[in-house]
Amino acid sequence: MDPDPDIFRVSRGDVRRQSSGHAASQRACGAGVDRCGFSLVRAGDVESVRAPGSGTIEGRDLNPILQDVGLAIHPPLLYLGYVGFSVCFSFAVAALIEGKIDAAWARWVRPWTLAAWVFLTGGIAMGSYWAYYELGWGGFWFWDPVENASFMPWLAGTALLHSAIVMEKRSALKIWTLLLAILTFSLSLLGTFLVRSGVLTSVHAFATDPSRGIFILCILTLFIGGSLALFALRAGTLASGGMFQPISREGALVLNNLFLTTATATVLIGTLYPLALEAISGDKISVGAPFFNLTFGALMVPLLAVVPFGPLLAWKRGDVYGAAQRLMTAFAAALLAVLATLIFIDGASVFAALGIGLGFWLVFGALVDLAAKSGVGNAPGRVAFRRFLGLPRSMFGTALAHLGVGLSVLGIVGVVSFETEKILAMQPGETVDISGYSLRFDGIHPFKGPNFTEDRGRFELLDKNGNASSQIISSKRFYPARRMPTTEAGIKTMGFSQLYISLGDQTPDGIVVRLWWKPMVTLIWLGALVMMAGGTVSLTDRRLRVGAPSRRARQGADKTRPATI
């Protein structure tokens, strides 16, 4: 749990370097959050590592489903995300105290928002993949309260990332951006409270302690209440910025914010509604995956459909027909994908086909954006290529991130619509066919690991001639220290798709085997990786790398080079 203090130290140092003028208040805020973050991290410290009582010879061991390398990566990434957003939060509070906010503020905040967002994206994706392979039923997202707790700051953070661009480039949306910075961190705190206090039941409830809940609730009230009160008090004094037409880059980013914040609110209300209702009326209801899939999906589809337009619109006053013309290639590709899905895949529904089309629309939309900006089609190839290489890295970042979203959409639609499943009892030597693949079950072999025993089921993937081409091992483990069984799924990746095998119980007819063919499933997490790459590339943009008075500029050597915007 020690990396966090270092991060805060860097943040304070950076604030000091970047804005000597406002250093005092910003540093104070940073430090305040620092202490808070510290205590929170301590508070969030896990029960699983609590020291055993004296006289205990052997501890209870870590919960077996957490004994996985994925779980060594996932929580620290999430923490880095939350911590990064706390820096944005302190910048926002500082701006409110100073009563001054401008484009420079947005530029200081940008790297923090971007880095936090990259880490949070990675943390969520890693957690999703871990749940997918470790929990043994092959789902990648369960709309569990704990998942929602990390997803809400991500959605709000994504909105913040976009609104801060408007503020940096056009000094509009200032007050809104401040509010988003406050809300994003508040949602991180709220998540910590929900997860660690035990007010919500969740499959992730590994370390709940109601007494800690009260403490987190106090911090929560202090920070969220305090910052929102400050916001209410001071936001009116901040000057609002530039003007723009509804059809413009700003307009598109406002639309993005509208949908993302509504989606955040929907997830928040869905997560808390059962609690509130029970407290008020005593009635118990459940809000689960079917509710979220419907409402969140309905909000995301229109947003994703207009994503490719955004980067192609000009600031201030955009030309939607011009953008549409440039996007014709992407539209044609998407249409082709829809038709191909309907024609070539048996039993594909129109919705599934449109979903695949949406994914392609996003992917090609991102590529068209880069092509249009380098002038492909208008300039000779060599010139366009040179321009392409010279594009600011933030443009590559945007395109990559949007392309990543498209890949994730393809993965989600693919696995949700075209997944096939078989549940059967198998005897050794039996074969089963699934989606054109033949698998032979070779029987169960016992194995002893360092702190577990397991029954390994061996499956041979057969080629056309019936020869074994490769092996998949799926096992059922038992951890004696906790007297707890786990399922280790057998997964074989082929292209972007996966065969997923998990073992059930021994029955008189043989052992229960659940088999899935999960088409394009890896694209879900690959898309997240591409989004992270986009964020990272954007982080290395020149305007974020080059400090205000660099040595070269002071010597006058750099005057001829215009700053990249």
Next chain:
Amino acid sequence: MNRRFVTALASLLCALMLGHGAYAVQPDEVLGDPALEHRARLLSEELRCMVCQNQSIDESDAELARDLRVLVRERLVAGDSDSQVLDYIVSRYGEFVLLKPRLNLRNALLWGAPVILLLCGGAIMIGAARKKRGSEVGALTAEEKHRLDAILRKDA
């Protein structure tokens, strides 16, 4: 205290059931008719396993989940429509069993929130845009024009 006890008991039960648990849908539960089985699976995804923590009966290993899965299939085989099956289960187990709450007055805020927020947000957006356009710089007053002319003449 009471609630905590119940939660602890529920997780203990779940853990115990995991121990010698059936694993979600079992081969012997599967219906012969694929169309009926498909409907049963879709319905199972909307029903909560009430002794577990946020799992549907489709993915849960608990005994109760198995009983509910079997019950859903029995009703389907008996010729119930999807909504009749859900009504039947709700009449026995209460609305807590539904993972997608019904659209009624009690849940109006839950279902209405996304729509209301989107509409309000949209209205505010348009309102702000209008206001801004209203305050857009108008024609110069006579005095301003005079001053501007003076400045331009001086520059020239």
